[in-house]
Amino acid sequence: MRTIRLISFRGFIVMLGFLFNSASANTHEYPQLYENRSTSDNYEITKLIDGPIDSLYKNRKTGEYIAQANSSLWKIDAKGQVIDYSRSNNFYASGLILEDEGFSDWVFTGDKQIKPYGKTLDAKDYSDQKLFAAFDQADAIEFVDKDETGFAYIYQNETVSILDISNRRDQIDDFYFRQSVSKDYNLRRDETDVNASRFKNYERKNVQFEVLSSSRKDALKNLNSTDFKKVATHRPISITETFFENLLGRIFSVGSRRDYGYPVGYTHYQLSHHNEQLQFSVFSDKEYDSAEAWNFKLINDQAKSADDLLFMAVNYRRHYLAELNEQSLLPYYEKDVGLYVVRKKIPHNHSNAPQWQLSYSGLHSYDSISGHIQFPHPKLEPVFYWFRQDRPLPAAARADLDHFGRKTNIASPILKSLPDSLDFQWMDFKRENNFRLVVNNQDAEFHKSEDTKVAIRLYFDPNELRQAFAQFSDTKETLELNLDLQEISFGGELIVSLNNQKKNIVLQNTSFDYQEIPYAPQSPRAISDKISNDLFLAYQDSLLELNPDFFLKKINILKDLNAISDQASSISYYFSQLSLTLNINSKFSDNTHLFTQYFKIHNDIIRNKPDALQHKNLMVLASQGIYLGANSHNPELSKKEISQFVDGILVLEQETDRAFLFNVACYYAINHEKAKMLKVINRTMELGRDPNSYLKDTDFKDYWQDPDFLKAIGKF
Numbered sequence: 052m053r054t055i056r057l058i059s060f061r062g063f064i065v066m067l068g069f070l071f072n073s074a075s076a077n078t079h080e081y082p083q084l085y086e087n088r089s090t091s092d093n094y095e096i097t098k099l100i101d102g103p104i105d106s107l108y109k110n111r112k113t114g115e116y117i118a119q120a121n122s123s124l125w126k127i128d129a130k131g132q133v134i135d136y137s138r139s140n141n142f143y144a145s146g147l148i149l150e151d152e153g154f155s156d157w158v159f160t161g162d163k164q165i166k167p168y169g170k171t172l173d174a175k176d177y178s179d180q181k182l183f184a185a186f187d188q189a190d191a192i193e194f195v196d197k198d199e200t201g202f203a204y205i206y207q208n209e210t211v212s213i214l215d216i217s218n219r220r221d222q223i224d225d226f227y228f229r230q231s232v233s234k235d236y237n238l239r240r241d242e243t244d245v246n247a248s249r250f251k252n253y254e255r256k257n258v259q260f261e262v263l264s265s266s267r268k269d270a271l272k273n274l275n276s277t278d279f280k281k282v283a284t285h286r287p288i289s290i291t292e293t294f295f296e297n298l299l300g301r302i303f304s305v306g307s308r309r310d311y312g313y314p315v316g317y318t319h320y321q322l323s324h325h326n327e328q329l330q331f332s333v334f335s336d337k338e339y340d341s342a343e344a345w346n347f348k349l350i351n352d353q354a355k356s357a358d359d360l361l362f363m364a365v366n367y368r369r370h371y372l373a374e375l376n377e378q379s380l381l382p383y384y385e386k387d388v389g390l391y392v393v394r395k396k397i398p399h400n401h402s403n404a405p406q407w408q409l410s411y412s413g414l415h416s417y418d419s420i421s422g423h424i425q426f427p428h429p430k431l432e433p434v435f436y437w438f439r440q441d442r443p444l445p446a447a448a449r450a451d452l453d454h455f456g457r458k459t460n461i462a463s464p465i466l467k468s469l470p471d472s473l474d475f476q477w478m479d480f481k482r483e484n485n486f487r488l489v490v491n492n493q494d495a496e497f498h499k500s501e502d503t504k505v506a507i508r509l510y511f512d513p514n515e516l517r518q519a520f521a522q523f524s525d526t527k528e529t530l531e532l533n534l535d536l537q538e539i540s541f542g543g544e545l546i547v548s549l550n551n552q553k554k555n556i557v558l559q560n561t562s563f564d565y566q567e568i569p570y571a572p573q574s575p576r577a578i579s580d581k582i583s584n585d586l587f588l589a590y591q592d593s594l595l596e597l598n599p600d601f602f603l604k605k606i607n608i609l610k611d612l613n614a615i616s617d618q619a620s621s622i623s624y625y626f627s628q629l630s631l632t633l634n635i636n637s638k639f640s641d642n643t644h645l646f647t648q649y650f651k652i653h654n655d656i657i658r659n660k661p662d663a664l665q666h667k668n669l670m671v672l673a674s675q676g677i678y679l680g681a682n683s684h685n686p687e688l689s690k691k692e693i694s695q696f697v698d699g700i701l702v703l704e705q706e707t708d709r710a711f712l713f714n715v716a717c718y719y720a721i722n723h724e725k726a727k728m729l730k731v732i733n734r735t736m737e738l739g740r741d742p743n744s745y746l747k748d749t750d751f752k753d754y755w756q757d758p759d760f761l762k763a764i765g766k767f
Contacts, residue, residue, distance in 0.1 A: 053459050053595070056455075062580060067252070067639070074431045075301070078666060079331060081278075081280075081317065081319040081320070081330050081331060081332040082330075082331060082332065083317070083331070083332055083333070083334075083386065083387055084096065084098065084331050084332075084333060084363075084365060084387045084389075084391055084552040085386040085387045085389070085404060086099060086527070086528075086529075087465050087529065088294050088527070089329045089330060089331040090117060090329065090396070091324070091328060091329050092327060093325075093327060093395055093396060094257070094324055094325070094329060094393055094394065094395060094396060095329075095393075095394065095395075095396045095397075095400060096322075096331060096363075096391055096392070096393050097131070097391065097392055097394065097400075097464070097465060098331055098389045098390070098391050098465065099125070099127065099131070099389070099390050099463060100118055100125055100133070100389050100390040100463065101121070101135055101388070101389045101463075102120055102388060103120060103367060103388055103389075104118055104119070104120050104366065104389070104390045105119045105120055105121065105260050105368045106119050106144075106263075107120075107160075107258070107262070107350050107364070107390070108144065108146065108260060108261065108262050108263065109261060109263055109352060110146065110158065110159070110259060110260050111258070111259050111260070111261070111367065112259050113129075113159075114128075114129035115127060115128055115129065116360075116362070117158055118390050119142060119144070120620055122139055122140045122142075123136070123138055123636065124136065124137045124138065124139065124142055124157075125437075126157075126158070126161075127392070129360070130360075130394065130395070130397070131360045131392040131393075131394030131395075132397065132434065132435070132464065133435055133437070133463050133464065134435050135157075135161065135435065136164055136421055136435075136437040137157050137370075137419075139155070139639075140417060140721065141246070141608075142246065143195075143246045143247070143248075144246060144247035144248075144260075144261075144262050144412045145191045145192060145193040145204075145206070145260060146158035146191050146192075146259075146260035147193050147204060147206055147211070148160060148190055148411050149195065149211075150163060150165055153165040153166050153167045153168055153398070154165075154166055154168060154206075154211045156206065156209055158260065159190070159191070159206075159209075159260075160209060165654055166210075166211075166534050168211050168212070168213055169210050169211060169212040169213070170212055170322045171211070171212075171213040171214075171215055171538055172212065172213070172214055172215065172601075173215045174203070174214040174215055174216050175215070175216075175217070175218045177214075180245075183218070183240075183253055185203075185205065185214060186203065186205070186250070186255065186257065187255075188205070188207060189205045189206055189207050190206050190207050190208075190259060190407070191206040191259060191260055192204065192205055192206065192255070193206075193248070194223045194248045194249065194250050194360065195223070195248070195668055196220050196223040196225065196248070198366070199217075199218035199220075200215070200217045200220070201215075201216045201217045201218075201219060201223055202214065202215060202217075203216050203250070209335060219250075220251055222251040223249075223250060223251075224248060224249050224250070224251055225247070225248050229448075233376060245618050247262060249573070261439075263350050263351060263352055263353050263362075264350070266759075273322060273323045273324065274320060274321075274322050274349065275320065275324075276318050276319065276320055276322050277320065277321050277330075278318075278319040279314075279316060279317070279319070279335070279337065280314070280316045280318075280319065280332070281314045281316040281319045281337075281492055282315065282316040282317070283315050283316070284312040284313065284314055284315070285312055285313060285314075285336065285379075285380060286312040295302075299627065300599075312338055313336055313338045314336060314337045315334070315335070315337075315380065316334075316335070316336075317332040317333065317334055318332060318333050318335040319331075320332065320333065322361075322393065322431055324361065324393055325359065329393065333346075333347045333365065334383060334384030334387060335347075335388060336515070337419035345366050346365055346366050346367065346384075347363065347364075347387075348363065348364050348365075348366075349361065349362070349363055350362040350363065350364060356713075359395075360392055360393065360656070361392065361393040361395055362390065362391065362392050362393075363390075363391040363392075363393070364389075364390050364391070365387045365388050365389060366388060366715055367385065367388060367392070396429060398431055398468075399426065399431055399434060399466045399467065399468040400466060400467045400468070401467070401468075402467040402468050402469075403467075403521055404467045404468070404469065404524075405467070405523050405524065405526050405529075405530055406465050406466065406467050406519060406529050407465070407466060407467070407520075407529060407530040407531065407549070408463065408464065408465045408466065408529055408530075408531060408532070408533055409424070409436050409438070409473070409531070409532050409533075409534065410438070410531040410532070410533045410534070411438040411533070411534050411535075411536075412533060412534075412535045413534075413535045413536035413537055413543065414536045414538055414543050415539075416438075416477040416535070419437055420433070420437065420438040420475070420476060421436065421437040421438070421476060422435075422436060422473055422474030422475055422476050422506075423435055423473065423474050424436055424466070424472075424473045425469050425470065425471045425472045425473065425474075426468050426469075426470055426471050426479040427469075427471040427513065428468070429578075431468055434462065434464055435464075436463055436473070437463060437726060440747075450518075451491060465529055469511075469513075469516055469517065469520060470511055470516075470532075471510070471511065471513070472508050472509055472511060473509050473512045474506060474507075475506070475507050475508070475509055475534065475563075475622070476507075476510050477536075478504045480602050485497065485541065485542075486541070486542045486543075487539070487540075487541045487542030487543075487563075488507070488542055488543060488544075488545065488563075489539060489542065489543070489544040489545065489560060489591075490509070490544070490545045490547075490562065490563045491559055491560070491561060491562065491579055492578075492579060492583050492584060492587040492593070492621075493562060493563055493574040493575075493576065494574055494587075494628075495507075495563075495565055495573070495574050496541075496542075496571070496628070497565075506565065507563045507564065507565040508563060508564050508565070509534075509545075509547065509561055509562075510561065510562045510563065510564070511547075511558065511560075511561055511562050511578075512558070512560035512561065512562075514560070515558055515560045515561075516549075516558065519549045519556045519558060520549065522554065522556065523549070523551060523554070528549060528551055528552070530550065530551050531549070531550055531551070532547070532548075532549055533547070533548050533549075533550060534546075534547055535547075535548070540595050541595070545553065545563075549562045559579045560579055562576040571631065571671065572624050572627035572628045572631065572667070572668045572672075573624070573664060573667060573668065573673045574624055575620045575621060575624055575638070575664050575668075577664070582609070582614065582617075582618065583618065583621065585605060586609070586618060586621060586625070587621075589601050589602045589604065589605035590602045590605075590625040590628075590629070591699075593629055594628065594629060594632060597632070597633065597636055597638055597641070597642060598641065599629055599633070599641055599648075601643075602629060603644075603645070603648050606622070606648065606652065607648075609622075610651075610652055610655070615652050615655035615656065616655050616656070616658045616659055619655070619656045619657075619658070619659060619665065620661075620664065620665045622652075622656060623656060623661070623665045623669050623672065624665075624670040625671040626645065626649050626668075626672050627668045627669070627671040627675065628646060628673040630642055630645060630671075630672055630676070630679070631671065631675050633645065634675055634678060634679060634682075639682060640683075642675075642679050642683075643679065643683060643685065643688065645680065646676055646688060646691075646692075648693060649672075650695065653674075653695055656669075657669075657699075657700055661700070663727045666700075667708075669696065669700065669701075670696075670701060670706065670708050670711050671708070671711070672696075673692055673695075673696035673701065673711065674693075674708065674710060674711035674714050675699065676688065676689070676692035676696075677689050677692050677714040677715065677717070677718055678714055679716075680692060681714075681717065681718075681721070681750075688719055693715070693718060698725045703715065703730065703731055703734060704730075706734070706735060707738060709731045709735050709738050709740050710741075712731050712734055712735045712738070713735060713740065715731050716728050716731040716735065716745075716751075716753075717748065717750040719731060720750045720751045720753070720754065720762070721750055723753070725754075725757075725759070728754075729759060729760070729763050731761045732745065732760075732764060733763055736763065736764065736765065742764035742765050745760075745764050746764070746766070
C-alpha cells in the first residue's frame with residue numbers, strides 16, 4: 052500500500068476514512084472485536100461493557116466478577132453475562148463500598164442498601180499478633196488512610212466493624228502510588244480510579260475477593276498475531292516539519308532523527324480456546340516495529356472459571372492523544388474500546404437473525420435505568436440490561452467533542468433472539484410533580500413520591516417486531532432497539548424504534564403494563580388505528596387543558612357512528628382518568644358536565660361484558676362520581692351513580708377497592724340507609740380498612756353512638 056502524503060488535517064481524515072472502508076472488505080475473516088462476529092462452533096467473543104475499563108475483580112467464593120470504570124460497577128456471573136449494575140465513588144479493591152454514613156456489601160450479597168457501621172474499637176495497644184488475628188477473621192478487609200487517621204474496616208457476617216489504627220498509618224500502603232503495581236492492575240494506567248491498599252508486613256490468606264492482573268504471559272501460547280493489515284501511514288507531525296527537524300539535526304550533528312510516519316492498521320489475532328479457533332482484529336500500529344496492539348490486554352485469571360471464561364480489555368491508546376496527533380485515529384479504533392469475554396455461546400445467540408442491543412435516549416434519569424429482557428421461548432432465561440452514561444474520553448479528545456469521541460449511550464447485552472418484553476425502570480425526572488408516561492395510545496400517571504422508581508413492562512408485538520427485523524436481514528452491523536423518552540407536558544412520551552445508521556422503524560404496537568397504583572385507573576392496551584389515535588389525542592387535550600369538551604366532542608362523533616361499544620375499554624379509562632384529574636383540581640362544574648355526557652352512553656359502554664381492567668376503571672369512575680356529588684352538593688348526581696353502578700353492574704360483596712366502598716358507605720350513611728351501610732362497612736373491614744377512619748369522617752356522625760355501627764367497625 053502506498054504511503055499517504057497529506058497536506059491538511061481534514062484531508063488526512065478523509066483519506067484515512069477512505070482507506071479504512073476499502074480495507075474492511077479484506078478483513079471479513081478477522082472481524083473487529085466490536086462487531087461481535089468472532090465465533091467458533093461453541094464459543095463466542097462478546098463485548099460486555101462499552102468504554103474504558105479500570106480494573107476487573109473476582110469473587111473466588113461465588114465465581115462472579117466485578118468490572119470497574121470510574122464510579123460504574125458491573126457484576127458478571129460465571130457464565131460471562133452481566134447480571135447487575137451499581138454506582139459508587141467509594142468502591143474499594145476489597146469489594147466493600149465505604150461511604151461516610153455506612154457501607155454496602157453489594158459485591159458479596161447483592162444488597163445495594165447502605166448499612167450502618169458497627170462499633171469502632173481503638174487498636175493502638177494491640178500487638179501485631181492480636182491485630183493480625185483480627186484481620187484474619189474478616190471475610191474482607193480494607194485499610195484507609197484519610198485525614199490524618201487510619202482505619203481497618205473489618206467485614207464479617209455481613210457487618211462492618213472498624214479498628215482505629217491511626218498510630219500505624221505509616222503501615223498502610225496505597226497501591227495507587229506504586230507504579231510497579233499499577234502497570235499490572237490498572238488497565239488504563241494513569242487514568243484509573245482504583246482504590247486499593249494493603250497493610251505492610253501482613254499477608255492475607257485465603258483472599259475471597261481480588262483484583263486480576265492484565266498479564267498476557269500465560270495466554271501467549273494460545274494467542275498468536277498472524278498478520279498485520281496496513282491501511283495507512285500516520286504522520287504525528289507534518290512532512291515539512293519533519294524534514295526541517297531532520298535537516299537541522301544533520302547541520303548540528305545531532306544523532307537522532309524523526310521518521311516521517313509509521314504504519315497503522317489492524318493486527319489479526321488467532322485465539323485457540325479448547326481446541327476451537329476464534330479470529331479477530333484490533334487496530335494497532337508499527338511505531339516501534341512490532342505490530343502488537345498494546346492497548347489490547349488479556350486479563351489473567353489463575354483460577355480458571357468452571358465455564359472457562361477469558362476476559363480481554365481494549366482501552367484508549369494514549370492518555371494524551373495530542374502528543375502524536377492521534378486524535379485523527381480516534382474515530383477508527385475507539386469502537387473496540389471496552390471489556391470482552393470469550394465464553395460458551397449463550398442460547399440467545401444461536402439464531403441467525405441480525406444482532407441487536409438496547410439503547411436509550413431522551414430525558415435525564417436521576418438513577419440508573421435497568422431491568423430484564425424476557426423472551427417468548429421458555430428455554431431462554433431473562434437477560435439483565437442497563438443503560439450507562441456517556442463513556443469517558445481521553446484528555447485530548449475532550450476539547451473537541453464535535454469531532455472526537457463516541458457520545459451515544461450504550462446498552463448491554465448484544466443478542467440475536469427477538470425479545471418478548473422488558474422491564475423498564477427509571478427515576479422520575481420531575482421529582483416535584485406527578486409523572487405522566489405515554490406509550491403509543493396508552494398513558495399512566497405516577498403520583499408524586501420522593502425518589503420512587505417507576506417500573507413498567509414493555510410488550511412487543513411479535514409480528515410487528517419480526518417484520519421490522521426482516522427489513523434488516525442483510526445487515527452485518529449491530530441494530531439498536533431504541534427507547535427514546537421525549538418530554539411532554541407533565542411527563543414523557545416513550546417512542547420505541549428499531550434502527551441502524553440508515554433506517555429507523557418506529558414500533559407503533561408496543562404496549563405497556565405497570566405496577567398497579569391502588570385506587571387509580573389503569574390504561575388498557577390500545578389498538579393503533581385512526582379512530583383509537585384520534586380518541587387518545589382528544590382525551591390528551593382535555594387532560595392537559597383540564598377541559599372535557601375536546602374529549603366529549605370526539606365521543607359524540609363516535610356515538611353517531613355507533614362505535615362506542617367497540618372502544619368501550621379505552622373510553623372507560625379515559626372517563627375515569629379525566630374525572631379523577633378534574634376532582635383533584637376542584638373542577639367540579641366541568642366534572643359534572645363530564646358525567647352528564649357519560650350517562651348518555653353508559654348502556655353502550657357495558658353492552659359487552661366488561662373485562663377485569665374495564666371493571667376496575669368503571670369502579671374508579673363510580674367512586675369519583677360519588678365523591679363529586681358529595682363535594683358539589685349534588686345529591687341527584689350521587690343517586691344516579693348508585694343507580695347506574697352500584698345497583699347496576701357492581702357486586703359490593705366482591706369488590707376490593709376500599710376507597711370506592713368507603714365512598715359508597717358514606718352515601719348510605721348520609722341517606723340513612725343503615726342496613727346497606729353496615730353491609731358495605733363489613734366488607735371494608737374484611738379488606739383491612741382502618742376502623743378509625745369511620746370515626747373521623749363526619750358523614751358517619753349520626754352513627755357514632757350506634758351499637759350496630761360500633762360492632763361493625765370492631766369498637767363495641
